[in-house]
Amino acid sequence: MAIEVKNVSFFYSxxxxxxxxxxxxxxxxxxxxxxxxxxxxxxxxxxxxIQLLNALLIPTKGEVLIDGLNTRERKNGSKIRELVGxxxxxxxxxxxxxxxxxxxxxGAKNLRLSKEEVDRRVREAIAVVGLPExxxxxxxxxxxxxxxxxxxxxxxxxxxxxxLVFDEPFAGMDYPGTEALVKFLKSxxxxxxxxxxxxxxxxxxxxxxxxxxxxxxxxxxxxxxKDIIHFEELRKYVPLAxxxxxxxxxxxxxxxxxxxxxxxxEEIVRNVLFS
Amino acid sequence: MIKxxxxxxxxxxxxxxxxxxxEIGDGEWVxxxxxxxxxxxxxIKLLNGLxxxTKGRVLIDGMDTRDEGNVWEIRRRVGxxxxxxxxxxxxxxxxxxxAFGPENLGLAPEEIRERxxxxxxxxxxxxxxxxxxxxLSGGQKQKLAIAGVLAMKPRYLVLDEPTSMLDPPSRxxxxxxxxxxxxxxxxxxxxxxxxxxxxxxxTRVIAxxxxxxxxxxxxxxxxxxxxxxxxxxxxxxIITHLCYxxxxxxxxxxxxxxxxxxxxxxxxxxxxxx
Ligand SMILES: Nc1ncnc2c1ncn2[C@@H]1O[C@H](COP(=O)(O)OP(=O)(O)OP(=O)(O)O)[C@@H](O)[C@H]1O
Ligand SMILES: Nc1ncnc2c1ncn2[C@@H]1O[C@H](COP(=O)(O)OP(=O)(O)OP(=O)(O)O)[C@@H](O)[C@H]1O
Ligand SMILES: [Mg+2]
Ligand SMILES: [Mg+2]
Numbered sequence: 001m002a003i004e005v006k007n008v009s010f011f012y013s014x015x016x017x018x019x020x021x022x023x024x025x026x027x028x029x030x031x032x033x034x035x036x037x038x039x040x041x042x043x044x045x046x047x048x049x050i051q052l053l054n055a056l057l058i059p060t061k062g063e064v065l066i067d068g069l070n071t072r073e074r075k076n077g078s079k080i081r082e083l084v085g086x087x088x089x090x091x092x093x094x095x096x097x098x099x100x101x102x103x104x105x106x107g108a109k110n111l112r113l114s115k116e117e118v119d120r121r122v123r124e125a126i127a128v129v130g131l132p133e134x135x136x137x138x139x140x141x142x143x144x145x146x147x148x149x150x151x152x153x154x155x156x157x158x159x160x161x162x163x164l165v166f167d168e169p170f171a172g173m174d175y176p177g178t179e180a181l182v183k184f185l186k187s188x189x190x191x192x193x194x195x196x197x198x199x200x201x202x203x204x205x206x207x208x209x210x211x212x213x214x215x216x217x218x219x220x221x222x223x224x225x226k227d228i229i230h231f232e233e234l235r236k237y238v239p240l241a242x243x244x245x246x247x248x249x250x251x252x253x254x255x256x257x258x259x260x261x262x263x264x265x266e267e268i269v270r271n272v273l274f275s
Numbered sequence: 276m277i278k279x280x281x282x283x284x285x286x287x288x289x290x291x292x293x294x295x296x297x298e299i300g301d302g303e304w305v306x307x308x309x310x311x312x313x314x315x316x317x318x319i320k321l322l323n324g325l326x327x328x329t330k331g332r333v334l335i336d337g338m339d340t341r342d343e344g345n346v347w348e349i350r351r352r353v354g355x356x357x358x359x360x361x362x363x364x365x366x367x368x369x370x371x372x373x374a375f376g377p378e379n380l381g382l383a384p385e386e387i388r389e390r391x392x393x394x395x396x397x398x399x400x401x402x403x404x405x406x407x408x409x410x411l412s413g414g415q416k417q418k419l420a421i422a423g424v425l426a427m428k429p430r431y432l433v434l435d436e437p438t439s440m441l442d443p444p445s446r447x448x449x450x451x452x453x454x455x456x457x458x459x460x461x462x463x464x465x466x467x468x469x470x471x472x473x474x475x476x477x478t479r480v481i482a483x484x485x486x487x488x489x490x491x492x493x494x495x496x497x498x499x500x501x502x503x504x505x506x507x508x509x510x511x512x513i514i515t516h517l518c519y520x521x522x523x524x525x526x527x528x529x530x531x532x533x534x535x536x537x538x539x540x541x542x543x544x545x546x547x548x549x
Contacts, residue, residue: 042413042414042440042445089440093361145436147311171439172358174508175310177311199440199442237443237444239514239534243514243535243538246535246539268517269521269526271546273525
């Protein structure tokens with residue numbers, strides 16, 4: 001089963017003076033267990049694409065299929081939202097509960113879980129994003145920006161969706177939070193599919209299988225990391241990609257099958273000291 | 276000059292600062308860093324009087340933020356770009372939103388027009404001048420929030436993670452624009468960020484931790500001690516991180532190195548010597 005996006009175009013505000021073509025003829029597919037990173041300049045259509053995946057937006061043209069379910073059909077909506085969990089770009093704008101605990105537990109509401117199971121998942125989820133238990137009794141509105149973001153991520157994690165979609169999860173996140181989340185996402189490898197929009201892909205270079213580069217609504221590049229790593233534009237976004245390209249130009253011969261930082265370190269040591 | 280004298284601050288019974296002292300001189304560029312919840316945004320709100328200390332005093336050019344009579348003048352001198360642009364965007368059309376600040380300063384209409392045009396241009400927001408603000412992407416909203424404050428030409432430019440949603444080329448654009456203003460208009464900059472690349476523009480780094488000023492020094496000093504950087508909840512630039520790991524493996528690299536190019540050159544130099 002998989003995510004399939006076929007010839008999708010999306011227009012905002014059709015027929016008004018503000019009509020805007022946000023995506024143009026996008027096609028790709030992602031197998032269950034595969035992870036994908038999405039990059040591109042501001043306004044290129046990344047958040048639009050993500051909202052098409054959980055049927056929050058419906059394509060103007062083309063089809064989006066989640067495990068074969070077409071987002072166009074209304075009756076599929078709730079099932080699709082169960083399969084695809086999305087953490088939005090400014091998720092804190094959607095908070096409404098009185099306490100952090102309730103805010104996170106709300107995420108699991110429609111799953112018919114026991115109270116104990118919900119409680120277990122809430123505590124697990126805050127640990128994953130590096131928040132202390134003491135935060136659970138606070139109001140979600142009285143938190144710092146980064147704390148809010150972590151709460152929003154936790155409220156999606158409790159649902160344990162099959163497809164996990166993040167829009168800039170690391171924006172405004174500190175070092176411990178980033179480390180904790182990356183570690184957790186690595187532990188999920190193979191059991192879910194991750195789709196992550198991020199301007200700082202370095203953290204996830206070892207975790208994603210495919211990279212998509214969007215520009216002005218068009219797919220400028222899409223494919224396995226080892227191919228896309230040499231895409232010229234990407235070098236402005238991913239310093240490690242720049243480094244790898246520069247070293248290869250100088251004649252270093254990398255045998256990289258993953259782009260994990262540790263693996264890159266090994267390869268550099270091997271190349272510089274022993275060849 | 277900005278001066279904090281024995282400043283304490285609490286949200287209800289939650290104490291954030293207990294008697295901190297700080298001076299930010301004219302012409303400084305301070306990078307404000309620290310873990311989530313360390314108090315960066317709280318400190319920033321204390322600088323323009325949006326929050327006032329529970330004890331102690333915050334002085335802007337000698338004016339106490341607790342004195343009601345100073346509020347207007349302080350807001351004029353201290354321009355703040357807040358962390359979430361949605362809290363800052365007030366008008367429904369982009370160019371009206373940029374004009375909002377200058378209008379409140381009581382400037383002449385021609386002057387307002389001129390400033391709006393200028394910031395639309397430098398921030399490359401011209402194509403969006405008549406767009407509804409709700410129709411902007413996350414990064415475009417951040418640019419708009421910055422534009423509104425720049426149009427007010429504040430003497431103290433205070434930015435709370437202003438580029439967190441922007442792609443690296445756009446982020447570097449913004450950094451350069453602010454650097455240009457800093458050099459040309461001799462403004463003072465306070466800039467909070469979680470992105471280590473942005474810290475280099477600063478003349479001084481202040482790291483907050485548990486309500487104290489944990490570190491106070493140059494960016495170079497800050498990054499020369501990775502353990503301390505991490506202790507402050509701050510990331511190392513990825514290239515610096517790799518450089519650190521390689522050095523620990525016995526490679527004779529200089530430290531810290533920040534740019535991919537520099538690291539590539541050094542590695543090549545090492546390899547050639549082998
Ligand atoms: N509701 C809307 N009405 C009209 N246009 C919109 C609307 N929402 C977004 N747009 C436009 O569609 C384009 C794509 O927006 P989108 O939010 O998908 O970009 P993005 O790649 O996520 O950008 P960012 O990196 O800044 O978050 C942008 O040019 C934006 O101005
Ligand atoms: N309105 C509020 N009421 C109560 N506590 C608050 C409020 N706003 C923030 N806090 C708490 O004060 C502390 C400092 O928050 P602040 O927003 O200043 O942190 P920050 O350094 O800006 O963090 P971030 O990097 O996440 O933006 C946090 O622990 C936060 O939970
Ligand atoms: Mg977006
Ligand atoms: Mg903050």
